[in-house]
Amino acid sequence: MNLLISNIYKRMIKAIEWRMRKFNKKYIFSLHEFFVSFFFGKIKNDYTCFKIDTKDVDQIFAVVKKSNKINFSNYLNINKDISKNIFLKKSWNYNKKDKNVYDQFSKTQNWYDLNMTPYLESFINKLLPTFKEYLGSNFSIVNLRAWKNLPNSGIVVGKNKNDGSIQMRGTHRLHTDGFPPGHIKCMIYLQPLNSEFGLFEIGGKKIECNEPGYCIIFKNSDILHRAIPGTKYDRYVIEFTFLRTLFQVNELKYIKSKPDSMYLSAPYFAYF
Numbered sequence: 001m002n003l004l005i006s007n008i009y010k011r012m013i014k015a016i017e018w019r020m021r022k023f024n025k026k027y028i029f030s031l032h033e034f035f036v037s038f039f040f041g042k043i044k045n046d047y048t049c050f051k052i053d054t055k056d057v058d059q060i061f062a063v064v065k066k067s068n069k070i071n072f073s074n075y076l077n078i079n080k081d082i083s084k085n086i087f088l089k090k091s092w093n094y095n096k097k098d099k100n101v102y103d104q105f106s107k108t109q110n111w112y113d114l115n116m117t118p119y120l121e122s123f124i125n126k127l128l129p130t131f132k133e134y135l136g137s138n139f140s141i142v143n144l145r146a147w148k149n150l151p152n153s154g155i156v157v158g159k160n161k162n163d164g165s166i167q168m169r170g171t172h173r174l175h176t177d178g179f180p181p182g183h184i185k186c187m188i189y190l191q192p193l194n195s196e197f198g199l200f201e202i203g204g205k206k207i208e209c210n211e212p213g214y215c216i217i218f219k220n221s222d223i224l225h226r227a228i229p230g231t232k233y234d235r236y237v238i239e240f241t242f243l244r245t246l247f248q249v250n251e252l253k254y255i256k257s258k259p260d261s262m263y264l265s266a267p268y269f270a271y272f
Contacts, residue, residue, distance in 0.1 A: 033182035086264060110234075113259060175224065189212065191235050197233045
């Protein structure tokens with residue numbers, strides 16, 4: 001009887017948490033971005049590009065390669081620095097429902113549990129004015145991730161949760177991210193963007209650059225985009241996720257986020 005009551009209680013808690021996430025995503029983030037846009041205006045461009053110095057590329061490369069490589073199918077996030085309730089996360093740890101999908105992901109990408117070093121923190125601080133120029137407001141970096149795309153990898157295929165039909169998954173298909181309003185992403189490519197290393201397509205345009213360090217900051221949930229795998233080499237990527245904010249906050253507060261994190265579970269975590 002006690003076990004039955006315990007299981008019912010756990011299901012009730014999960015149901016309440018799910019409804020709160022849906023409420024926050026649909027209403028709280030929308031209201032928050034409404035006020036940010038009222039005071040600072042909306043972001044003017046769907047995306048913009050810039051480039052970082054080759055010396056920075058080399059040092060970031062070194063940080064990534066010294067970080068632990070992880071597997072989608074059995075990654076267990078143990079982050080004592082940040083409460084698990086602050087972030088909305090992907091369920092990677094032995095997720096039986098999506099195990100086939102995550103096993104496929106492991107054949108298309110390798111992810112890294114990124115080490116935060118003094119250099120990396122200094123590099124990010126150097127980029128803050130560039131980020132702010134595009135965002136047009138105060139902001140918080142709510143996620144920082146790193147991975148490499150493997151050459152000649154295909155599109156991941158899974159099943160639709162509602163009707164069981166075949167559904168394309170992953171970064172190699174044209175998609176939008178479905179993040180709540182106010183979120184923006186920036187991709188930093190540590191190798192050239194070309195056919196051998198891979199390309200990036202956004203808004204129907206394929207982005208190419210023969211030098212490493214090309215960066216794209218864009219409305220990830222508004223404009224269609226995809227990664228195009230290379231024909232010959234791995235391609236390393238650093239990804240930032242931002243949340244626009246009303247007030248000046250500690251932009252690097254959540255820089256120790258983990259690979260399975262996506263964004264904050266509610267906007268007030270950016271402030272408090």
